[in-house]
Amino acid sequence: MKNKTNGLFIKVILVLIVSAVLWGVAFFQKKNEEEYYTEADFKRVNKIDAHCHIFHNRPQFMEQAQEDNFRILTICGGAELDEQMEIAVSLQKEFPGRLAFLSGFSMEGWEDDNWSQKTIAHLEETFRKGAIGLKVWKNIGMVEKDKEGNFIMIDDPKFDPVFSYLEEKGIPLCGHLGEPRNCWLPIEEMTVNNDKQYFKEHPEFHMYLHTEYPSYEEQIAARDRMLEKHPKLKFMGAHLASLEWSVDLLAEHFDRFPNATVDLAERVCHLMVQAQENPQKVRDFIIKYQDRILYGTDRGDYGGLEENEIKPKAHDAWMTDWKFFTTDKKMTTWEVNGEFRGLKLPKKVIDKIYYINAEKLFPQFKKL
Numbered sequence: 001m002k003n004k005t006n007g008l009f010i011k012v013i014l015v016l017i018v019s020a021v022l023w024g025v026a027f028f029q030k031k032n033e034e035e036y037y038t039e040a041d042f043k044r045v046n047k048i049d050a051h052c053h054i055f056h057n058r059p060q061f062m063e064q065a066q067e068d069n070f071r072i073l074t075i076c077g078g079a080e081l082d083e084q085m086e087i088a089v090s091l092q093k094e095f096p097g098r099l100a101f102l103s104g105f106s107m108e109g110w111e112d113d114n115w116s117q118k119t120i121a122h123l124e125e126t127f128r129k130g131a132i133g134l135k136v137w138k139n140i141g142m143v144e145k146d147k148e149g150n151f152i153m154i155d156d157p158k159f160d161p162v163f164s165y166l167e168e169k170g171i172p173l174c175g176h177l178g179e180p181r182n183c184w185l186p187i188e189e190m191t192v193n194n195d196k197q198y199f200k201e202h203p204e205f206h207m208y209l210h211t212e213y214p215s216y217e218e219q220i221a222a223r224d225r226m227l228e229k230h231p232k233l234k235f236m237g238a239h240l241a242s243l244e245w246s247v248d249l250l251a252e253h254f255d256r257f258p259n260a261t262v263d264l265a266e267r268v269c270h271l272m273v274q275a276q277e278n279p280q281k282v283r284d285f286i287i288k289y290q291d292r293i294l295y296g297t298d299r300g301d302y303g304g305l306e307e308n309e310i311k312p313k314a315h316d317a318w319m320t321d322w323k324f325f326t327t328d329k330k331m332t333t334w335e336v337n338g339e340f341r342g343l344k345l346p347k348k349v350i351d352k353i354y355y356i357n358a359e360k361l362f363p364q365f366k367k368l
Contacts, residue, residue: 035346037326042319043069045350048358048365049318051075051174051238051265051296057087060310061301062095067311068318071097071365073358074300075135075174077104085129092130097368102174103131105162107144110152116161123162132364133172135238141177141219142205151214153222155229163230172361174263176238178219180270181245183207191245192269194335216242227257234361236294237262244270247285254289261361264353265296268321269335276340283343290349294357297321326350 037045047070054061054074065072074091076084081104088101103126105119112118123134136154144152154177166173182190183199184207190196199206207213214222220242227235237260243249244267254260264271275282286293299314320333328344345353359365 036344037347037350039319039323039327041326042322043067045069045354047071047318047354048073048295049297049299050236050294050358050362051263051298053298053300053302054087054091055080055084056301056303057090058301058307058310059091059094060307061299061314062091062098064311064314066095066098068315070318071355071368072099072300073102073132073296073362073365074099075102075104076131077102077135077137079106081106081126085126085131089130100132100362100364100368101130102133102135103127103129104135104137107139107152110144110158111147116158119162120165123165127171132362133174133236134166135174135176137176138179138205141214141222142179142207153214153218155222155225159226160229163226163233166234167230167232170234172234172236174236174238175223175241177223178216178242179205179207180239180242180267181216184216191273192335193337194266194269224256227260231257231259233259235260236361238296239263239265239298240267240270245274247271247274247282251285251289254292261292261294261357263294263296264321266298268297268324269333272324272331272333272336272340275343276336276338279341279343283345286343286345286353287349290352291357293353294361295321295354325353 047068049065049070050073052061052072052074054072062072074084074088076088078084085101085103088099092099103123105122109115109118140152140154142151146152154175163173180195182192182195183205186208187196187200190199203209207216223241227233235257237243237253240250241253241260241262243253250262271282297317299317301310305313320331323329324331324342325345327342329342330339331342332339355365
């Protein structure tokens with residue numbers, strides 16, 4: 001009788017252990033599902049692409065954005081600024097709640113004493129038309145020269161009234177200043193294939209060929225001096241603030257400038273390269289600075305694609321990035337030589353990168 005009782009007791013214990021194990025597996029599986037997105041979640045998750053360029057009044061790019069659940073920040077500038085803003089306003093009406101835009105300014109009349117005041121007046125007009133921020137481009141530091149033939153750098157005192165105005169009004173500044181470090185290397189030494197392609201096609205911006213231009217270090221130093229002068233400026237460093245090649249330097253940048261953020265536009269591949277060597281380091285960096293990084297691609301409608309090409313190319317680019325950030329699968333892309341694994345970032349980090357940080361920097365997005 002005693003043996004039967006002991007046997008029954010052991011069976012009960014075994015059943016309880018198995019039940020506990022099964023419950024534990026189910027619990028942790030459910031917890032894992034709650035903490036991470038999958039590829040299948042892509043379209044249902046709210047997203048913002050905070051760095052695009054729509055230069056043609058065609059609907060295809062915005063149609064794909066709507067289908068893939070993206071809101072878009074299109075960045076206007078250059079000689080066609082007014083036309084680009086008109087296109088943005090038109091697309092806002094066609095796709096309500098999906099589009100916002102940044103403005104720019106001209107360097108024309110730089111030598112005039114009242115250039116700063118005229119520029120501020122121009123910017124105020126663009127903000128009345130709906131622009132939610134300002135973009136400065138790499139022509140400052142790489143193209144524009146003063147009457148003495150010196151390159152105009154972004155820390156020039158003549159810019160100070162403009163940036164002080166933005167500071168006072170709380171208006172964000174997006175800065176594409178300098179270029180990726182690859183720009184100063186020979187083509188064969190560049191780390192990603194899209195840089196190789198771009199600088200082959202645009203030798204005027206391949207600084208390895210133009211040693212008379214300011215160096216990479218000078219570009220970064222001028223940007224940093226500008227930020228030191230304007231500590232309250234809401235600054236978004238375009239293209240990972242031209243520090244794309246080193247998450248260590250990006251960490252130093254964030255620590256030095258508490259109001260600085262960066263967008264990922266056309267630089268995710270540089271994180272992929274670093275992830276080939278040390279994926280945990282890249283993942284830890286993004287998690288630590290999850291409040292300072294905005295998703296962006298540099299996609300849009302530049303006019304070079306046929307209408308039937310625009311949508312699939314946008315979707316494929318967005319999906320590749322989503323897979324890299326949300327899964328730990330092995331991946332390849334044409335930009336990077338060799339395999340790498342995705343970072344599988346937690347949901348809360350994905351949400352910040354993909355829309356919460358953009359809404360914080362550009363609160364107008366919440367009103368779209």
